[in-house]
Amino acid sequence: MENRQRAVPIEVATLDGVFRKICREIGLKYPAAAVCFVTDRDMKRLNRTYRGKNKTTDVLSFPSEERPKPKSLKRAARALRGEFLGDIAISATVARENAEGFGRSVAEEIGVLLLHGVLHLMGYDHESDRGEMEIIETKLRQQLGLTP
16 A cells, blocks of 8 residues: 555555455455545546546546456355556545545545445446446445445
8 A cells, every 4th residue: 555645644554454355355465456645636647548538536546457346245255355456646645535425434445445445346336237346335335334
């Protein structure tokens, strides 16, 4: 886990513990991915370059390889256990804005974004599924004690 921004104070050790807990709950070997906290400017550049959207966003996932949508979270976790899934970029500035809007702490919001990013790396895609990712994410948030 790397912090490449200074706009928002980040407790990397605490968030690394949250990431470890997420990996354990899903059934993945820790660390399943590389996580980097980036500036809003860098996130906008990444979003423009890789998604064609000229705006910032909260989290982007970059899978190490193309994966089909899993039929089952448990089976996918078993198949991917020990594999490096890819990279997750989080804009700490957008995370802070989201946290304020949702009435949660920045750390809680980053926990939600970490979970969201890992699910994308596993092959889930809320933009093309019929709500499956949202259902799985909501269930995992409850199990992990992350805010809804």
